[in-house]
Amino acid sequence: MSRKQPDLTINGLVLPAHAVGKIVQEYSPIGGFSTMRLGAGTAIRQARWRKLATTLSASGLIPPGTAAINWDLPVVLGCVEPRSIQSVSPVITLPAARRSDAAPYALAVVDDGRKLRATPVSVAGDVATLDVIAGASAYLVYYYPLLTVLSDGPTERFDAQECISGWDLQAEEV
Known part of the structure:
Protein backbone atom coordinates (compact mmCIF):
# COMPACT_ATOMS: atom_id res chain seq x y z
CA MET A 1 0.00 0.00 0.00
CA SER A 34 -34.74 14.65 9.66
CA THR A 35 -36.18 11.60 11.33
CA MET A 36 -39.90 11.74 11.97
CA ARG A 37 -42.06 9.36 14.01
CA LEU A 38 -45.41 7.97 12.94
CA GLY A 39 -48.33 7.50 15.33
CA ALA A 40 -47.16 4.02 16.37
CA GLY A 41 -43.57 5.22 16.86
CA THR A 42 -42.10 3.90 13.60
CA ALA A 43 -39.23 6.09 12.40
CA ILE A 44 -39.14 7.41 8.85
CA ARG A 45 -36.42 9.49 7.21
CA PRO A 82 -9.19 10.46 4.16
CA ARG A 83 -12.71 9.26 3.49
CA SER A 84 -13.46 5.69 2.47
CA ILE A 85 -15.90 3.70 0.38
CA GLN A 86 -16.51 0.00 1.03
CA SER A 87 -17.82 -2.44 -1.56
CA VAL A 88 -17.97 -6.17 -2.20
CA SER A 89 -16.67 -5.36 -5.68
CA PRO A 90 -13.03 -4.45 -6.35
CA VAL A 91 -14.25 -1.77 -8.79
CA ILE A 92 -15.37 1.34 -6.89
CA THR A 93 -16.49 4.74 -8.17
CA LEU A 94 -14.79 7.65 -6.42
CA PRO A 95 -16.11 11.20 -6.04
CA ALA A 96 -14.77 13.57 -8.68
CA ALA A 97 -13.96 16.16 -5.99
CA ARG A 98 -10.82 14.57 -4.57
CA ARG A 99 -7.18 15.56 -4.30
CA SER A 100 -4.97 14.78 -7.28
CA ASP A 101 -1.76 15.20 -5.25
CA ALA A 102 -2.57 12.31 -2.89
CA ALA A 103 -3.35 9.02 -4.59
CA PRO A 104 -6.14 6.78 -3.31
CA TYR A 105 -5.07 3.65 -1.44
CA ALA A 106 -6.94 0.42 -0.77
CA LEU A 107 -7.46 -2.45 1.64
CA ALA A 108 -9.16 -5.83 1.31
CA VAL A 109 -11.20 -7.32 4.15
CA VAL A 110 -10.04 -10.93 4.66
CA ASP A 111 -10.33 -13.77 7.19
CA ASP A 112 -14.06 -13.24 7.79
CA GLY A 113 -13.54 -9.56 8.51
CA ARG A 114 -10.80 -10.05 11.10
CA LYS A 115 -7.96 -8.65 9.00
CA LEU A 116 -7.25 -5.90 6.52
CA ARG A 117 -4.74 -6.46 3.74
CA ALA A 118 -3.24 -3.73 1.57
CA THR A 119 -3.99 -4.12 -2.11
CA PRO A 120 -2.76 -2.11 -5.11
CA VAL A 121 -5.24 0.28 -6.71
CA SER A 122 -5.27 1.93 -10.11
CA VAL A 123 -7.50 4.88 -10.95
CA ALA A 124 -8.90 5.77 -14.37
CA GLY A 125 -11.09 8.85 -14.27
CA ASP A 126 -13.28 8.39 -11.21
CA VAL A 127 -13.09 4.58 -11.13
CA ALA A 128 -10.74 2.80 -8.74
CA THR A 129 -9.85 -0.78 -9.66
CA LEU A 130 -8.33 -2.79 -6.83
CA ASP A 131 -6.31 -5.96 -7.24
CA VAL A 132 -8.49 -8.95 -6.40
CA ILE A 133 -7.43 -10.69 -3.19
CA ALA A 134 -8.37 -14.36 -2.77
CA GLY A 135 -10.85 -14.77 0.07
CA ALA A 136 -11.67 -11.07 0.35
CA SER A 137 -15.22 -10.40 1.51
CA ALA A 138 -15.05 -6.64 0.83
CA TYR A 139 -12.77 -3.87 -0.39
CA LEU A 140 -12.11 -0.39 0.95
CA VAL A 141 -10.70 2.50 -1.02
CA TYR A 142 -9.51 5.67 0.71
CA TYR A 143 -9.27 9.09 -0.92
Missing part, protein backbone atom coordinates in the same frame (compact mmCIF):
# COMPACT_ATOMS: atom_id res chain seq x y z
CA SER A 2 1.42 3.32 -1.02
CA ARG A 3 0.12 6.09 1.21
CA LYS A 4 1.45 9.63 1.43
CA GLN A 5 -0.09 11.96 4.00
CA PRO A 6 -0.79 15.20 2.12
CA ASP A 7 -0.36 18.67 3.57
CA LEU A 8 -3.49 20.73 4.18
CA THR A 9 -4.24 23.19 1.39
CA ILE A 10 -6.61 26.16 1.35
CA ASN A 11 -7.11 27.75 -2.09
CA GLY A 12 -3.81 26.19 -3.14
CA LEU A 13 -1.97 27.66 -0.14
CA VAL A 14 0.04 24.81 1.41
CA LEU A 15 0.08 24.55 5.19
CA PRO A 16 2.96 22.08 5.67
CA ALA A 17 2.44 19.58 8.47
CA HIS A 18 6.01 19.95 9.74
CA ALA A 19 5.42 23.66 10.43
CA VAL A 20 1.71 23.75 11.23
CA GLY A 21 2.14 20.78 13.58
CA LYS A 22 -0.65 18.52 14.70
CA ILE A 23 -3.78 18.81 12.56
CA VAL A 24 -7.04 17.09 13.45
CA GLN A 25 -9.89 17.06 10.94
CA GLU A 26 -13.47 15.96 11.51
CA TYR A 27 -16.37 15.51 9.09
CA SER A 28 -20.04 15.66 9.97
CA PRO A 29 -23.17 15.48 7.84
CA ILE A 30 -25.36 18.53 7.35
CA GLY A 31 -28.46 18.81 5.26
CA GLY A 32 -32.15 18.95 4.76
CA PHE A 33 -32.96 15.69 6.52
CA GLN A 46 -37.21 12.56 5.14
CA ALA A 47 -34.26 13.86 3.15
CA ARG A 48 -33.79 16.53 0.48
CA TRP A 49 -30.01 17.07 0.37
CA ARG A 50 -26.77 16.22 2.18
CA LYS A 51 -23.41 17.97 2.38
CA LEU A 52 -20.37 17.82 4.65
CA ALA A 53 -19.28 20.14 7.40
CA THR A 54 -15.66 19.93 8.49
CA THR A 55 -13.70 21.18 11.47
CA LEU A 56 -9.93 21.51 11.51
CA SER A 57 -7.87 22.09 14.65
CA ALA A 58 -4.12 22.61 14.60
CA SER A 59 -1.31 23.49 16.93
CA GLY A 60 2.35 23.90 16.08
CA LEU A 61 5.20 26.25 15.32
CA ILE A 62 3.53 28.86 13.13
CA PRO A 63 0.13 30.49 12.55
CA PRO A 64 -1.75 29.26 9.46
CA GLY A 65 -0.85 32.24 7.24
CA THR A 66 -4.38 32.64 5.92
CA ALA A 67 -4.90 36.38 6.56
CA ALA A 68 -4.93 37.21 2.82
CA ILE A 69 -7.68 34.71 1.98
CA ASN A 70 -11.03 36.30 1.15
CA TRP A 71 -13.31 34.33 3.46
CA ASP A 72 -16.42 35.98 1.97
CA LEU A 73 -16.01 33.73 -1.09
CA PRO A 74 -15.99 29.93 -1.34
CA VAL A 75 -12.56 28.40 -0.78
CA VAL A 76 -11.16 25.05 -1.90
CA LEU A 77 -10.00 22.89 0.99
CA GLY A 78 -7.55 20.06 0.28
CA CYS A 79 -8.42 17.76 3.17
CA VAL A 80 -5.99 15.77 5.33
CA GLU A 81 -8.47 13.23 6.66
CA TYR A 144 -8.64 12.66 0.23
CA PRO A 145 -11.55 15.02 -0.49
CA LEU A 146 -11.21 18.35 -2.22
CA LEU A 147 -14.09 20.37 -0.75
CA THR A 148 -15.40 23.72 -1.90
CA VAL A 149 -16.53 25.35 1.33
CA LEU A 150 -17.71 28.51 3.01
CA SER A 151 -16.05 29.53 6.25
CA ASP A 152 -15.66 32.61 8.44
CA GLY A 153 -11.93 31.83 8.57
CA PRO A 154 -9.79 30.44 11.35
CA THR A 155 -9.97 31.31 15.02
CA GLU A 156 -6.31 31.77 16.00
CA ARG A 157 -4.55 31.51 19.37
CA PHE A 158 -0.97 31.73 20.61
CA ASP A 159 0.63 30.41 23.80
CA ALA A 160 3.45 32.89 24.45
CA GLN A 161 4.98 30.82 27.26
CA GLU A 162 5.23 27.64 25.19
CA CYS A 163 5.64 29.42 21.80
CA ILE A 164 2.85 27.35 20.27
CA SER A 165 0.44 28.69 17.70
CA GLY A 166 -2.99 27.15 17.27
CA TRP A 167 -6.09 27.62 15.20
CA ASP A 168 -9.51 26.15 14.48
CA LEU A 169 -11.47 26.31 11.25
CA GLN A 170 -15.11 25.41 10.71
CA ALA A 171 -16.42 25.11 7.17
CA GLU A 172 -19.43 23.81 5.27
CA GLU A 173 -19.57 22.44 1.76
CA VAL A 174 -21.29 24.78 -0.72
